[in-house]
Amino acid sequence: MMTTDTFSALFGCEDLTPKDQFITVFVPSLTRDKVPIDHNAWKIQAVKIMSKLFGGSTVIPGYGGWYDEEDNEVKTEDISMVVSFISNEECNKENMDELKQFLHKMGKETEQGEIGILLGNTFYRIREFES
Amino acid sequence: MKKKQQTPISFEEAAKLLGAERVDSINNVSMNPISLQVLANQYASKIKNERGRPSNPDWDISRKIPISSDNWNRLGEISHVVSDTYHKPIARGQVAAMLLEDSIDHFDIHLNLTRFATLNTSTFSYFFTPDTRLEAAKLCSIINHESIW
Numbered sequence: 498m499m500t501t502d503t504f505s506a507l508f509g510c511e512d513l514t515p516k517d518q519f520i521t522v523f524v525p526s527l528t529r530d531k532v533p534i535d536h537n538a539w540k541i542q543a544v545k546i547m548s549k550l551f552g553g554s555t556v557i558p559g560y561g562g563w564y565d566e567e568d569n570e571v572k573t574e575d576i577s578m579v580v581s582f583i584s585n586e587e588c589n590k591e592n593m594d595e596l597k598q599f600l601h602k603m604g605k606e607t608e609q610g611e612i613g614i615l616l617g618n619t620f621y622r623i624r625e626f627e628s
Numbered sequence: 629m630k631k632k633q634q635t636p637i638s639f640e641e642a643a644k645l646l647g648a649e650r651v652d653s654i655n656n657v658s659m660n661p662i663s664l665q666v667l668a669n670q671y672a673s674k675i676k677n678e679r680g681r682p683s684n685p686d687w688d689i690s691r692k693i694p695i696s697s698d699n700w701n702r703l704g705e706i707s708h709v710v711s712d713t714y715h716k717p718i719a720r721g722q723v724a725a726m727l728l729e730d731s732i733d734h735f736d737i738h739l740n741l742t743r744f745a746t747l748n749t750s751t752f753s754y755f756f757t758p759d760t761r762l763e764a765a766k767l768c769s770i771i772n773h774e775s776i777w
Contacts, residue, residue: 518639560712560713561709586633586634588636588637588638588639588642589634589636590634590637590645591634593637593642593645593646594645596646597645597646597647600646614648616642616643617639619639619650619651620650620651621643621646621648621649621650621651622649622651623646623648623649624649625647626647627647
């Protein structure tokens with residue numbers, strides 16, 4: 498039976514700390530009031546910050562919706578999911594503090610109702626954006 | 629310059645630091661965005677629409693399988709996403725069948741035996757409920773032709 502270590506050796510992979518968890522940031526394309534934002538610029542910023550913190554990131558384009566309870570309306574838009582695989586060690590306070598600055602900046606400057614993130618298999622949302 | 633070693637924190641602690649509130653979790657199923665995209669692509673390539681509702685021609689047995697109402701609702705959410713993405717209607721039962729087939733295809737008994745054997749340690753007990761650990765032990769005993777009772 499082949500183990501992941503065997504595969505790593507076969508492919509010539511470096512013996513690194515395993516990255517077996519992931520973080521996903523949902524980058525929006527509209528404000529809460531459905532005004533288009535510079536989606537590409539924010540997507541690139543997300544890729545840069547997450548690659549810097551976690552070694553790399555991948556963008557998956559998508560289309561999604563979220564239920565705005567205040568407006569009692571489902572709001573839909575094109576989005577980008579920026580995914581990084583991370584190790585236990587990379588999930589630390591310093592990295593989260595830096596990621597937080599970006600997420601709250603994006604939420605505030607693009608006038609979002611909420612910013613969605615996936616930590617592993619759990620979805621979280623940020624609704625209060627700090628300055 | 630090498631980064632200073634930082635103390636790892638849990639995802640719950642990370643969420644608090646990010647100022648995020650938990651909404652929901654999808655337990656015991658790897659449903660990260662990449663897997664969802666793969667699932668959607670698999671559906672688009674496999675499902676054929678001949679008569680009535682689209683289906684997979686390899687599905688030749690139909691069985692009733694128990695499921696929680698929470699997971700049944702989640703299957704509904706997933707079927708909406710896949711249907712909207714590929715503009716093909718898919719029922720939640722079909723999504724369930726695809727997930728089950730995919731899980732079985734990729735389930736490695738030997739690899740998971742090791743995981744099950746360590747389930748009783750405090751390291752893994754955080755991630756698994758007592759019911760899950762019990763079911764894992766039962767599966768382990770069946771594979772090993774042993775009885776735990």
